[in-house]
Amino acid sequence: MRCANQGDWQCMLKLASVLVHEAWHFRNGRDEAGAYTAQITFLMHQGSDATAAGVRRARDRVLAVRGSPVEAVAIKLRERQTSPLP
Numbered sequence: 001m002r003c004a005n006q007g008d009w010q011c012m013l014k015l016a017s018v019l020v021h022e023a024w025h026f027r028n029g030r031d032e033a034g035a036y037t038a039q040i041t042f043l044m045h046q047g048s049d050a051t052a053a054g055v056r057r058a059r060d061r062v063l064a065v066r067g068s069p070v071e072a073v074a075i076k077l078r079e080r081q082t083s084p085l086p
Contacts, residue, residue: 013048017055032062 003011021039028034036059043052 010048010051013043013046014051017043017048017051032059032066036062 017039020042021035024035024038036055040052040055040059043049043055
């Protein structure tokens, strides 16, 4: 998190959102959906839509791995369709 140490506002928001995510686990247990919801809500309230979108993608991947293998493949295909070509 060197970028936060350099005063990068977006980086500091992302770091703070990770703390929100982990604090949610500390208070409520292992449920990832709830922790990601708290993290995304925090980012949206801070006006960090782009970072929230990245966290949503991470949430979808994590929840898909815990769900069915078919769901995980569907998410990978969607990501491939929306990401720019290398």
